[in-house]
Amino acid sequence: MRCLLILNPGSQGGKSKAKFERIFAFLHKNRVKFDYRLTKTLDDAYTFSLAGNKKGYDVILAVGGDGTINRVISGFYDLQGKRISNSKLAVIHTGTSPDFCKSYNLPLEIDQALNAVLEGKTVQIPMAKITYLSEYDEKLDGKPLSLAHEKLQTSYFACCANIGIGASVARGANNGIRDYLGDFAGTLVSLIKALISYHPVNFSVRIDGKQEVLEKAYNIFVGKTTYIASGLKVKNELALNDPRLYGLIIQKLGLVNWVNVLKKLYSGDEFANNAAMSLLYVHKMEIFGNPANNEIEFDGDPRGFLPCKIEPAGEALDVICPQDGLLR
Numbered sequence: 001m002r003c004l005l006i007l008n009p010g011s012q013g014g015k016s017k018a019k020f021e022r023i024f025a026f027l028h029k030n031r032v033k034f035d036y037r038l039t040k041t042l043d044d045a046y047t048f049s050l051a052g053n054k055k056g057y058d059v060i061l062a063v064g065g066d067g068t069i070n071r072v073i074s075g076f077y078d079l080q081g082k083r084i085s086n087s088k089l090a091v092i093h094t095g096t097s098p099d100f101c102k103s104y105n106l107p108l109e110i111d112q113a114l115n116a117v118l119e120g121k122t123v124q125i126p127m128a129k130i131t132y133l134s135e136y137d138e139k140l141d142g143k144p145l146s147l148a149h150e151k152l153q154t155s156y157f158a159c160c161a162n163i164g165i166g167a168s169v170a171r172g173a174n175n176g177i178r179d180y181l182g183d184f185a186g187t188l189v190s191l192i193k194a195l196i197s198y199h200p201v202n203f204s205v206r207i208d209g210k211q212e213v214l215e216k217a218y219n220i221f222v223g224k225t226t227y228i229a230s231g232l233k234v235k236n237e238l239a240l241n242d243p244r245l246y247g248l249i250i251q252k253l254g255l256v257n258w259v260n261v262l263k264k265l266y267s268g269d270e271f272a273n274n275a276a277m278s279l280l281y282v283h284k285m286e287i288f289g290n291p292a293n294n295e296i297e298f299d300g301d302p303r304g305f306l307p308c309k310i311e312p313a314g315e316a317l318d319v320i321c322p323q324d325g326l327l328r
């Protein structure tokens with residue numbers, strides 16, 4: 001077995017790197033052949049993963065937070081959503097909020113995750129493909145994505161994309177506040193601050209080909225997993241091997257019902273669709289360009305601009321998983 005480790009020393013506010021020696025020692029002790037690369041930026045995690053896939057490593061092991069894991073996942077795919085290689089993805093979460101591992105029942109404990117690498121068992125996990133713009137283009141305001149656009153960007157995600165308030169919540173939560181308030185409280189403070197300053201927006205969307213306007217929207221979650229951000233949970237019926245996505249639309253919040261919406265999202269309880277919160281299941285979600293709010297966030301970081309198209313990647317990833325880490 002040849003293994004490539006992609007390690008982010010900056011995850012969890014820099015605490016991540018204290019765990020690297022233990023990982024190296026485990027692999028040496030068990031005579032695993034490995035190479036490793038240390039990231040300087042999150043983009044490096046993508047570049048190293050892409051190169052590792054092209055070289056055909058048996059296992060590519062992401063060591064970092066969900067942002068690092070997200071970039072490593074994108075390196076497994078070409079622009080059409082096809083896998084580049086037969087490499088397997090393994091993950092050791094050394095970040096702040098382990099939404100990916102919690103959602104897919106993957107071990108958080110380092111030795112357990114490394115033992116799973118030795119055993120080599122995998123589960124197939126479908127990923128979402130997101131196509132969007134790397135720069136805002138006002139010519140596409142009110143319009144769907146043009147696949148011929150020169151700033152077109154393709155990425156992949158495992159947890160959730162957010163359009164609306166998501167980018168400003170992520171920016172607030174990632175600016176160091178979680179290092180001193182903790183993950184849960186830091187993200188909650190950032191969410192409430194963003195809610196107070198947010199102006200709801202009408203978004204034109206196409207849901208599985210059907211066009212409509214989502215009025216006074218606060219956030220459109222397009223996701224796959226229950227755990228989406230530092231304690232926020234979306235109760236949904238997707239099995240973890242279901243390639244579809246859920247869409248959760250939060251809109252028309254008044255002075256009273258935003259508290260109820262937050263309670264539902266933090267409890268992860270089931271809810272009946274109502275004027276403020278509606279959950280649906282989709283194969284393809286397109287969100288048109290929007291001059292009032294055009295930012296896109298996914299798997300925890302602001303990443304680009306509307307318009308966007310979100311759909312299942314053509315092929316699932318083989319993710320290293322202990323035998324008892326079964327899909328729900």
Ligand SMILES: Nc1ncnc2c1ncn2[C@@H]1O[C@H](COP(=O)(O)OP(=O)(O)OP(=O)(O)O)[C@@H](O)[C@H]1O
Nearest residue numbers: 010011012039040041042065066067068095096097
């Ligand atoms: N050497 C580095 N390589 C990559 N990113 C770095 C580095 N140093 C600092 N960073 C910053 O560290 C953060 C790492 O993000 P990552 O998602 O991996 O961890 P996290 O934010 O602690 O955890 P989580 O996303 O799971 O909550 C990014 O904001 C990135 O800009």
